[in-house]
Amino acid sequence: MGLRVGVVGASGAVGQTLLRILEERRFPLDTLRLLATERSRGRIIRVGEREVEIEVVRSGCFRNLDLCFLAVPGSRVSRELAPQAVAEGSVVIDKGSAFRMDPDVPLVVPEVNPDAALGHHGIIASPNCTTTPLVMVLQPLRQSAGLRRVIVSTYQSASGAGQKGSDELRQGSIQALHGHEVPHAVFGTPLAFNAVPQCDQFAEDGYTLEEWKLVRESRKILGAPELRLVATAVRVPVFVAHSESVYVETDRPLSVDEVRSILSVAPGVLVEDDPARAVFPTALRAQGTDEAHVGRIRRDLDEPTGLHLWVVADNLRKGAATNAVQIAELLTRGGL
Amino acid sequence: MGLRVGVVGASGAVGQTLLRILEERRFPLDTLRLLATERSRGRIIRVGEREVEIEVVRSGCFRNLDLCFLAVPGSRVSRELAPQAVAEGSVVIDKGSAFRMDPDVPLVVPEVNPDAALGHHGIIASPNCTTTPLVMVLQPLRQSAGLRRVIVSTYQSASGAGQKGSDELRQGSIQALHGHEVPHAVFGTPLAFNAVPQCDQFAEDGYTLEEWKLVRESRKILGAPELRLVATAVRVPVFVAHSESVYVETDRPLSVDEVRSILSVAPGVLVEDDPARAVFPTALRAQGTDEAHVGRIRRDLDEPTGLHLWVVADNLRKGAATNAVQIAELLTRGGL
Numbered sequence: 001m002g003l004r005v006g007v008v009g010a011s012g013a014v015g016q017t018l019l020r021i022l023e024e025r026r027f028p029l030d031t032l033r034l035l036a037t038e039r040s041r042g043r044i045i046r047v048g049e050r051e052v053e054i055e056v057v058r059s060g061c062f063r064n065l066d067l068c069f070l071a072v073p074g075s076r077v078s079r080e081l082a083p084q085a086v087a088e089g090s091v092v093i094d095k096g097s098a099f100r101m102d103p104d105v106p107l108v109v110p111e112v113n114p115d116a117a118l119g120h121h122g123i124i125a126s127p128n129c130t131t132t133p134l135v136m137v138l139q140p141l142r143q144s145a146g147l148r149r150v151i152v153s154t155y156q157s158a159s160g161a162g163q164k165g166s167d168e169l170r171q172g173s174i175q176a177l178h179g180h181e182v183p184h185a186v187f188g189t190p191l192a193f194n195a196v197p198q199c200d201q202f203a204e205d206g207y208t209l210e211e212w213k214l215v216r217e218s219r220k221i222l223g224a225p226e227l228r229l230v231a232t233a234v235r236v237p238v239f240v241a242h243s244e245s246v247y248v249e250t251d252r253p254l255s256v257d258e259v260r261s262i263l264s265v266a267p268g269v270l271v272e273d274d275p276a277r278a279v280f281p282t283a284l285r286a287q288g289t290d291e292a293h294v295g296r297i298r299r300d301l302d303e304p305t306g307l308h309l310w311v312v313a314d315n316l317r318k319g320a321a322t323n324a325v326q327i328a329e330l331l332t333r334g335g336l
Numbered sequence: 337m338g339l340r341v342g343v344v345g346a347s348g349a350v351g352q353t354l355l356r357i358l359e360e361r362r363f364p365l366d367t368l369r370l371l372a373t374e375r376s377r378g379r380i381i382r383v384g385e386r387e388v389e390i391e392v393v394r395s396g397c398f399r400n401l402d403l404c405f406l407a408v409p410g411s412r413v414s415r416e417l418a419p420q421a422v423a424e425g426s427v428v429i430d431k432g433s434a435f436r437m438d439p440d441v442p443l444v445v446p447e448v449n450p451d452a453a454l455g456h457h458g459i460i461a462s463p464n465c466t467t468t469p470l471v472m473v474l475q476p477l478r479q480s481a482g483l484r485r486v487i488v489s490t491y492q493s494a495s496g497a498g499q500k501g502s503d504e505l506r507q508g509s510i511q512a513l514h515g516h517e518v519p520h521a522v523f524g525t526p527l528a529f530n531a532v533p534q535c536d537q538f539a540e541d542g543y544t545l546e547e548w549k550l551v552r553e554s555r556k557i558l559g560a561p562e563l564r565l566v567a568t569a570v571r572v573p574v575f576v577a578h579s580e581s582v583y584v585e586t587d588r589p590l591s592v593d594e595v596r597s598i599l600s601v602a603p604g605v606l607v608e609d610d611p612a613r614a615v616f617p618t619a620l621r622a623q624g625t626d627e628a629h630v631g632r633i634r635r636d637l638d639e640p641t642g643l644h645l646w647v648v649a650d651n652l653r654k655g656a657a658t659n660a661v662q663i664a665e666l667l668t669r670g671g672l
Binding site for chain 1: 485487489491506509510513524525526529530531532533534538541542543551564565566568570572573574575579581583592611612614616617618619620631632633634636637638639642644646648
C-alpha cells in the first residue's frame with residue numbers, strides 16, 4: 001500500500017535530492033505529483049526513469065494527497081501553501097524555516113525526538129541544515145553526561161543557499177582562476193576562495209538569523225529551552241556539506257574514549273576519529289552520505305568537562321532531504 | 337646609513353613577500369644579498385628593478401651582514417643556519433618555528449611586546465601566522481578587562497603551506513571544476529572545495545602542532561604562561577589570509593561599543609564592524625593589507641563576560657613578512 005505524495009519545489013537543490021532519496025529508500029509511493037508556482041508551468045522533471053510534468057498550484061490541488069513535502073526557499077511560499085495543503089487533507093513536511101519555531105508544529109530529527117512527530121496537527125518541520133547534525137551529536141552526550149554549554153563555529157557550503165548558491169560558487173571560481181573579478185548576487189560578498197562570516201540576514205543584535213536558528217531550533221528539538229548554545233556561522237567555498245567546530249561542556253567529565261563509544265552507538269552518527277592515521281571527517285568525504293560524521297574528538301586543555309568535536313554532514317541530504325523523508329517514514333510507521 | 341641585509345628563502349611565498357615589503361616600507365638597505373641552499377644555485381630573483389643572483393650558503397657567508405631574515409619552510413634549515421649566522425656576526429630574524437619557544441629567543445609582535453626584541457642574543461623569532469593577529473586583538477582586551485579564557489576556530493589559507501600549497505589549491509580547483517579527481521601532495525587531503533580540520537601534524541594528544549603553536553606562542557608573547565587558550569585549526573580553500581572565529585571571556589564584562597573603541601585605537605588593528613551594512617572582514621578583503629581586521633563583535637548570549645570576534649589577517653604579510661620587517665625596524669631604531 002503506497003502513499004499519494006506531492007513535492008513542492010522539486011526543481012531546487014533540496015527538491016532534487018528529495019526525489020532521489022524517495023527512490024533510494026524505496027519510499028512506498030502510490031502516486032508522486034510535483035507541484036510548483038506559475039513560474040514553472042509546463043516544466044518536466046525527471047524522476048528515476050519517468051518524466052513528470054509539474055502541476056501549477058491551485059485551489060484543491062492538495063486534495064487526494066496523503067503527504068506533501070515543501071522544499072521551497074524562504075518562508076513566504078510555505079506560509080501560504082502549508083495551511084492550504086492541511087485544509088485540503090494532506091499532511092505537510094516543511095523543509096523551510098516558516099513553522100519551525102511555531103509551538104503548534106513539531107520540529108523533528110527522527111534520531112533525536114521521533115515521538116514529537118506523532119503529535120502533529122498537520123504540519124511537521126525539518127530543521128536547518130546545521131542544526132540537524134549538531135543535535136544528533138549533542139543528544140547522546142547530553143543523555144550520558146548532561147550539557148552545560150555549547151559554542152559552535154560553522155563552515156557552511158554554497159548549496160546551503162540552494163542551486164543558485166552552488167552555481168555562483170562555480171562561476172565565481174572560474175572567474176577568479178582566470179584572474180577576473182568575481183560577480184555575486186546570491187551571496188552578499190564573493191564566496192570563491194573566500195571565507196565569509198555571514199549566512200542569512202543580520203538581526204539587530206549583531207547575530208545572523210542563521211546563528212539564531214541554530215540556537216533556537218537546537219533548544220526546541222532537545223527540549224532544553226535554557227540550553228546555553230551560541231554560534232558563529234561562516235560560509236566557505238565548498239559545494240556540499242556543512243562542517244562545524246563544536247565546543248561542548250558537559251556536567252560530568254567524559255574521556256575521549258567514552259565520547260567515542262557513546263557516539264559510535266548513537267543512531268545516524270558515524271565516528272571517524274583516528275588522528276594517528278589522519279582519519280577525520282571532511283566536507284568532501286561526507287558528501288553523498290546520510291550520517292552526522294564526527295571526529296577530532298579531544299578534551300579541552302583547561303576545562304575538565306570541556307570537549308572539542310568536528311561535525312560534518314551533507315546539508316542537502318541529512319541536513320535537509322533525508323531528514324524530511326525519514327520524518328515521512330516515521331509517519332507511515334505510525335499509520336500517518 | 338643603510339644596513340647590510342641577507343634573505344634566506346627569497347624564492348618562497350614568504351620570502352617573495354618579504355622582498356616586496358622591504359621595498360614598500362623603504363627599509364634602509366645598504367646591500368641586499370639573497371642566500372639559499374645548493375638546490376637554488378645560479379637562480380636569479382627579481383628585486384624591484386634589479387635582478388639578484390642567489391648565493392649558495394657556505395661557511396663565512398653571513399660575515400659582513402648586519403641582519404639576516406630566515407624565510408625557509410620547516411625548522412631544519414633554520415636550526416642549522418641561525419647559529420652559523422649569529423656566530424658570523426649577523427642578527428637573525430627567523431620566520432620559522434625552530435626557535436619560537438626557546439626561552440633564550442624573543443618571540444615578537446612589535447605592536448604587542450616590542451621591548452622583548454631588544455633583549456635578544458642574536459636570534460629573534462616571528463610568530464606563526466595565526467598567532468600574530470590573535471595576540472594583536474587579545475592584548476588590548478586583556479589590558480582593559482583581563483583575559484579569562486579564549487577558544488579559537490581557524491579558517492586558514494593554502495598559502496600558509498607556502499607557494500606549493502597555493503599551487504596545489506589552484507590545480508586542484510581546476511581539476512575539480514572539470515569533474516576530475518583532485519590530486520594532492522602538500523595537503524594530506526584534497527583542499528579544493530573542501531574544509532580540512534588538519535594543519536600541520538598531529539601530536540599524540542589529538543591536537544595538531546598548529547593548534548599547539550597558537551596556544552604556546554600566544555602565552556609567550558602575552559607573557560601569560562597560564563592563559564587558558566585552545567584552538568581548532570582548519571584549512572579552507574582560500575589562497576591568502578587566515579580567518580579566526582574567536583570566543584573570549586574577560587575578567588570584567590565589556591559592551592560591544594567598549595570593545596570597538598578599545599580595538600579601534602589598538603596599534604595595527606582595524607575594526608570593520610557594521611552588520612547593518614554587511615561590513616565585516618573577509619579573507620579577500622584582508623589580502624594585501626598589514627592589519628589585523630576585526631568584526632562580528634558581539635556579546636555571548638549566556639556568559640556575561642563572553643565575547644565573539646571574527647579576526648582576519650594576510651598570513652603572508654602581517655602573519656609573516658610584514659611582522660619580520662617590523663621587528664627589523666624596531667632593531668634599527670634601537671641601534672641594532
